[in-house]
Amino acid sequence: MEIVAGLNEKFGAWGGILAAFAIKVLGAIAVYIVGRWMISFVIRMVTNALTRQKVDPTVLRYVGNVVGVVLNIVLVVAILGYFGFETTSLAALIAAAGVAIGMAWSGLLSNFAAGAFMIVLRPFKVGDYVLAGTVEGTVEAVGLFATTILTPDNVQTIVGNGKVFGDTIKNYSTNAYRRVDRTAQLAHSVDTADAVARLKAALAKIPNVMTAPAPDVEIIDFTTYGPVLAVRPYCHTDHYWQVYFDTNRTIRETFGAAAYPVPETHTVMRHPA
The missing domain is CATH 3.30.70.100 (Alpha-Beta Plaits)
Known part of the structure; x- marks a missing residue:
């Protein structure tokens, strides 16, 4: 505050405003750096805890992605609140934007919802040989929006979760033969x-x-x-x-x-x- 007051005396009101803004920017950068470190730390803790419980790798990746997205949104809201934005109004704005984006990106949201259902219902897991979404091969990953399948001819194929969950799924690895x-x-x-x-x-x-x-x-x-x-x-x-x-x-x-x-x-x- 003494620095801002000194700049006010030397350069007038604009100098003080610029100095205050610069301090806020530096503070926001510090918050972002610390926030990103804390997000990585939390994701590692969650992943390690689930690993100790011998949770399936498919669930590990999915939970890690969800936690990362949620915490990054919280970080952005916190930084905006630090700059003086009304976070309550911002939450309403985000909700309204979510509705608009949901209408525009209904396909992506349906893929996200299908991915959540697949994690809960577990029709297959990473490493299973399946026929899903008309694609046959070994499951490499189940992401937030898409499932990655390696076909027998060694081609990595990415299929939307909505197509996978909305179509017939054959899991050839479930039975012993x-x-x-x-x-x-x-x-x-x-x-x-x-x-x-x-x-x-x-x-x-x-x-x-x-x-x-x-x-x-x-x-x-x-x-x-x-x-x-x-x-x-x-x-x-x-x-x-x-x-x-x-x-x-x-x-x-x-x-x-x-x-x-x-x-x-x-x-x-x-x-x-």
């Missing part, structure tokens, strides 16, 4: 029982195919070429594609080794007498 569905076409002349026996024996030799439940090989359909076999081995999700491609190769090699005829159709045309 899954089924590989393939089919094998036989010719009419092939002994079906022999083909089934050969395939079951061959499927059991494929790496990572489970013995319980045992692979299913049964007639599933009939076409003009002949019977169609359903070939269904079981495996852990991590080995799905390896077993999928090995099953295709096994069908081809088994039928080739048995010298089964190629399925084909014959058309007979008769002329009227």
